[in-house]
Amino acid sequence: MSQYTTIKRLPLVTGEEVRLRGWIRRVRSSGKISFLVLRDGTGEVQCVFVKKDVSPKVWTTVDSASHEMCVGVTGIVRSDDRAPSGVEVTAREFEVLGDADQFPIQPKEHGVDFLLEKRHLWLRSQRQIAIMRIRDEVVRAIRDFLHDDGFTLVDTPILTGAIGESAGTLFETEYFDLGTAYLAQTGQLYVEAAAAALGKVYCFGPTFRAEKSKTRRHLTEFWMVEPEAAWIDSDQNMDLQERFVAYILERVLERQRPELEILERDLSKLEAIVPPFDRISYTDAIKCLRSGGSETEWGEDLGAPDETKLVEGRDKPLFVYDYPKGVKAFYMKENPKDPRTVKCNDLLAPEGYGEIIGGSQREDDHDKLLARIREEGLPEASYDWYLDLRKYGTFPHSGFGLGVERTVTWICGLDHLRETIAFPRMMTRLTP
Secondary structure: OOOOOOHHHHHHHOOOEEEEEEEEEEEEEOOOEEEEEEEOOOOEEEEEEEHHHOOHHHHHHHHOOOOOOEEEEEEEEEEOOOOOOOEEEEEEEEEEEEOOOOOOOOOOOOOHHHHHHOHHHHOOOHHHHHHHHHHHHHHHHHHHHHHHOOOEEOOOOOEEOOOOOOHHHOOEEEOOOOOEEEEOOOOHHHHHHHHHHHOEEEEEEEEEOOOOOOOOOOOOEEEEEEEEEEOOOHHHHHHHHHHHHHHHHHHHHHHOHHHHHHOOOOHHHHHOOOOOOEEEEHHHHHHHHHHOOOOOOOOOOOOHHHHHHHHOOOOOOEEEEOOEHHHOOOOEOEOOOOOOEEOEEEEEEOOOOEEEEEEEEEOOOHHHHHHHHHHOOOOHHHHHHHHHHHHOOOOOEEEEEEEHHHHHHHHHOOOOHHHHOOOOOEOOEOOO
């Protein structure tokens, strides 16, 4: 196994003989020369087989090679300024390690339903590999930013007895003799508790929403990072989100530019995004929308068309803050300047990609929080521990949640977030 070289290392061994293994991206022949593009997970390289320089057996095997066949190639690494990696391989040996006769996905147009049925194979395409690499960079950037900013990772439960968001979007399961458990909609309530111990914390993992939605912005299982910090208010929370998003974009542009180019992303739109981001109150946003013909009234949540209209003509993300209490979660802090509203924000991505972050200052007053729990008709016993945080050393604190898939969809310039996770879960899809 150690005798093989990875494609990524080939520029370091120019002039040497190497053994490679991987999968065939494509192969074509002129009758005297065959060109085979090999990928191995670290990169791609063109392998050139000259008929007169290889054995008849090798030539016959290469001539019958097919898309996505797993193969081994032996040859000399040559410099080639035309190649993306600066090298190609003059090959002399070829072996089939895993056949792929009649691979279902061919280099032609396929319908989305077909591709989702074959998602386990669709992942091998150049486009999907580029998206997965960008997602990986986004995740690494998230962790690096938070670590460097003094946040501590706290792993929160996937199974919970407390409702974090709307009761109508819960996946339920019976939990032994203790009644009903729910798949977590958020880890936020738990990181609030951890913030009282560690100051600045975050959780990062899968979350679940049983929303009966088929829009391009929704999955039933998605990944979310949720930072929580003591001693910051709603304005400071938006400052943190601004720095966070700017850092993620900078990292992707620095390290995954070739992948963005594969996706034909307009890089100038991403390069233009630097702090500060504009901010508008919900009340002013409604005035702006209604002056433009929207029928959305004060007190209603903003829909996707409203969000798209608000960012129209803007190069940067937009904060919309201080929403009405009735359209937001029970745990958000009442706005002392307007008790009809709560101290919260949504961050809307430009180009019509909608909300990528939802955040708020948390209600730190015990009695007000208890009143909100009762207003929502939530089971008080399930929140005894959460109310304890307001009884024993309450403190001002804020946090937010960033959806990984929505963020990657925006950065990649995709039409639907189903491509941003390896195996998407939607209302109509539970396999593969």
